Amino acid sequence: DIQMTQSPSSLSASVGDTVTITCQASQDISVNLNWFQQKPGKAPKLLVYHASNLETGVPSRFSGGGSGTDFSLTISSLQPEDIATYYCQQYENLPPVTFGGGTKLELK
Amino acid sequence: QVQLVESGGALVKPGGSLRLSCEASGLTFRAYFMTWIRQAPGQGLEWVAYISSSGTTMYYADSVRGRFTISRDNDKSSLFLQMNSLRVDDTAVYYCARDIGTTGNFDLWGQGTLVTVSP
Numbered sequence: 001d002i003q004m005t006q007s008p009s010s011l012s013a014s015v016g017d018t019v020t021i022t023c024q025a026s027q028d029i030s031v032n033l034n035w036f037q038q039k040p041g042k043a044p045k046l047l048v049y050h051a052s053n054l055e056t057g058v059p060s061r062f063s064g065g066g067s068g069t070d071f072s073l074t075i076s077s078l079q080p081e082d083i084a085t086y087y088c089q090q091y092e093n094l095p096p097v098t099f100g101g102g103t104k105l106e107l108k
Numbered sequence: 109q110v111q112l113v114e115s116g117g118a119l120v121k122p123g124g125s126l127r128l129s130c131e132a133s134g135l136t137f138r139a140y141f142m143t144w145i146r147q148a149p150g151q152g153l154e155w156v157a158y159i160s161s162s163g164t165t166m167y168y169a170d171s172v173r174g175r176f177t178i179s180r181d182n183d184k185s186s187l188f189l190q191m192n193s194l195r196v197d198d199t200a201v202y203y204c205a206r207d208i209g210t211t212g213n214f215d216l217w218g219q220g221t222l223v224t225v226s227p
Binding site: 032034036042043044045046049050055087089090091094095096097098099100101102 | 143145153154155158167168169213215219220
């Protein structure tokens with residue numbers, strides 16, 4: 001199975017900051033990676049698909065990048081509503097689909 | 109309104125069984141692969157099972173294979189998860205989700221239903 005390693009596991013930032021979360025795959029997954037945002041008590045929401053494509057309705061301050069084994073999700077000009085836990089997910093080789101362990105983003 | 113609504117979560121004892129349902133509305137359900145994903149309390153996301161649009165192909169996580177069965181009724185726009193031989197570590201919120209393709213891209217999720225397995 002492909003393992004997904006996210007870092008950091010938690011992150012504290014201020015409104016207006018630029019924040020970057022990284023995700024590393026245990027093997028080459030091309031660009032077969034998604035990013036999800038999950039707020040407390042809610043279902044995950046797809047933010048970025050195919051590594052760098054923004055889902056419809058997602059603010060342009062979110063951007064995804066990377067290929068192969070190394071990926072990133074960047075939030076520019078952090079807003080209070082961006083406080084959530086973020087997960088990466090690979091779909092290069094399923095089954096199984098695998099998720100990263102999550103990055104909890106908090107306000108400083 | 110396009111949505112998925114799960115139901116069937118409950119408190120059950122170890123070794124017991126439970127059947128979860130996911131009702132779809134506002135979408136052509138029979139066109140999509142569907143999946144179940146779970147989240148243990150305070151933990152991350154774990155894929156559980158996956159079913160093709162026709163219902164003829166199913167995949168399972170190693171942790172549930174042989175105990176859980178995914179199925180669907182396209183005429184009723186419904187997805188199911190039959191869970192047998194439940195264990196304490198099956199305790200989680202269970203989400204159903206739509207795959208926008210056939211490749212593990214989950215663009216629509218339900219609100220989740222809580223399964224608690226406890227003596």
